[in-house]
Amino acid sequence: xxxxxxxxxxxxxxxxxxxxxxxxxxxxxxxxxxxxxxxxxxxxxxxxxxxxxxxxxxxxxxxxxxxxxxxxxxxxxxxxxxxxxxxxxxxxxxxxxxxxxxxxxxxxxxxxxxxxxxxxxxxxxxxxxxxxxxxxxxxxxxxxxxxxxxxxxxxxxxxxxxxxxxxxxxxxxxxxxxxxxxxxxxxxxxxxxxxxxxxxxxxxxxxx
Ligand code: ATP
Ligand code: MG
Numbered sequence: 001x002x003x004x005x006x007x008x009x010x011x012x013x014x015x016x017x018x019x020x021x022x023x024x025x026x027x028x029x030x031x032x033x034x035x036x037x038x039x040x041x042x043x044x045x046x047x048x049x050x051x052x053x054x055x056x057x058x059x060x061x062x063x064x065x066x067x068x069x070x071x072x073x074x075x076x077x078x079x080x081x082x083x084x085x086x087x088x089x090x091x092x093x094x095x096x097x098x099x100x101x102x103x104x105x106x107x108x109x110x111x112x113x114x115x116x117x118x119x120x121x122x123x124x125x126x127x128x129x130x131x132x133x134x135x136x137x138x139x140x141x142x143x144x145x146x147x148x149x150x151x152x153x154x155x156x157x158x159x160x161x162x163x164x165x166x167x168x169x170x171x172x173x174x175x176x177x178x179x180x181x182x183x184x185x186x187x188x189x190x191x192x193x194x195x196x197x198x199x200x201x202x203x204x205x206x207x208x
Pocket of ligand 1: 017018019020021025026027030114115116117118119141142163166167168169170171172
């Protein structure tokens, strides 16, 4: 305590975790909107490694999902992508994501974990929930079709934010591709091209 050094302003860092299979304009609008509302300096998108909540379906390779996230965010100088979850390997837990980013970025950073309202509702079913709320401010985004359950988070540790209605989900994008329907304008142009180039989300071969 006592005489203070000239205070360097703390960095405000958004953290957007997701499977991003594929990344779509719902993710990008949510990140942009929260960045604006919370005066964030940067939003780092963190593709999960093995998404443990989605063990019911095969997930596209981490490298394809990582590259799509890079392609989709490349043009925004305040957006970046982190490999911490992919490089750590194994199932991804948010507490590990925040620990690794903290170790990487140092103490001068305030974290804002951006997540869908659907995911925020489950926050206390996450491992280490008590530690989590000490590590970041949580921002839950409303999304069409999901009601805002009161997640019972400690006051001042979480905010709920209304995102301009975007009824886009990765699930719907994958199903559209599988059915041969367009995903133009639901995902960035570069993602349409990447999906075609890598033949992602095609119908499974008929077992004969
Ligand atoms: P899936 O349909 O496979 O579950 P998804 O569209 O929910 O995919 P995720 O990668 O699971 O995408 O999402 C990452 C985060 O972004 C989650 O917290 C999710 O709630 C949030 N999110 C996804 N789509 C939107 C949207 N349209 N508006 C706001 N938030 C969204
Ligand atoms: Mg989801």
